[in-house]
Amino acid sequence: MKRRTRQRLLLLLAVLALSLLAGWQWQRDARHETGNLTALDPAGISRIALTLPGAPTLHYEKRDGHWWRTDGTPVRAIDARLSDLADTAAAHVLSWRPASDFEPAKIGLAPPRAVLVLDGQVLEFGESSVTGPQHYVRVGQRIALVSSRYVPRSPATATTELH
Numbered sequence: 001m002k003r004r005t006r007q008r009l010l011l012l013l014a015v016l017a018l019s020l021l022a023g024w025q026w027q028r029d030a031r032h033e034t035g036n037l038t039a040l041d042p043a044g045i046s047r048i049a050l051t052l053p054g055a056p057t058l059h060y061e062k063r064d065g066h067w068w069r070t071d072g073t074p075v076r077a078i079d080a081r082l083s084d085l086a087d088t089a090a091a092h093v094l095s096w097r098p099a100s101d102f103e104p105a106k107i108g109l110a111p112p113r114a115v116l117v118l119d120g121q122v123l124e125f126g127e128s129s130v131t132g133p134q135h136y137v138r139v140g141q142r143i144a145l146v147s148s149r150y151v152p153r154s155p156a157t158a159t160t161e162l163h
Helices: 002-031 079-090
Strands: 047-051 058-063 066-069 093-098 114-118 121-128 134-139 142-147
Touching: 047 079, 058 079, 066 079, 079 114
Parallel strands: none
Antiparallel strands: 047 058, 047 114, 058 066, 093 142, 114 121, 121 134, 134 142
16 A cells, blocks of 8 residues: 555656746746737738838828838838838747847847838838848847848839829
8 A cells, every 4th residue: 555655656756857848848838929020910000111221211001902102192002012011010920138238239139130010110220130141130239140131222212103
């Protein structure tokens, strides 16, 4: 009888230890969860502003399912190009770190290489990382590392008049 009680106690302790280990791992994974660059749904974005060095800020607005450049006289923009910019909201983040871990000038954020504003959410793009085709992006008080495919391009490819 004593032996059976001892075996049950050891089994209970083993289950408890495994449960604690699983809980610790779950919390650790949650802290390192990368997720998306923002909580915004790209399909719901209706305003975009893009600033690149040496160029004026470009403003866009989505009207009736199409993108328009709203600086001055409205000009129809290339929908696919602006949808690509909106998709940046859901860019997969490879890693997050506090902005205080970096010197902004060393990662191209003083000043930023590009500033993309999606429905008021400011994304500041810096230099590429030495670890691969990735760029630093400041989002509030954090720095994300995202694929270089999300870095905004020159405004020369951003708009065209449609007749």
